[in-house]
Amino acid sequence: MNKQELVNKVAELSGLSKANADTAVAALFDAITDALKQGEEVRMVGFGTFSVSQRAAKEGRNPRTGETIAIAAAKAVKFTAGKGLKDTVNP
Structure with a gap:
């Protein structure tokens, strides 16, 4: 399912217009990201936690050359x- 399909499903299930559903989905993504x-x-009981x-x-290894490389710390x-x-x- 891509974003547009999600927006269509939210509009169908909630009775919102597609424009309002798109705004709601975008707001949800923005809130989670922020x-x-x-x-x-971000904890949604029954669904999951981000x-x-x-x-x-x-240290990693370049598969082509076998050379050892440093992989930086990341979030x-x-x-x-x-x-x-x-x-x-x-089930």
Whole structure:
């Protein structure tokens, strides 16, 4: 499902116009993004949790040359599915 299909589904399920559903979906994405930028966790009970985790610096290897390279530390977005979502997907 892409963003437009999600907007169409939200409009269908909620009775909103497609324009209003698009605004609502965009606002949801913006709210999640802003919270993650600030280092906050976004927890939706029954659905899941979005969080930011820190990856440590490490050494890697270039597969073409075999040369050792340094991989910098980085932040990564993590999603952990909640019990309700897991139970729906795996009945």
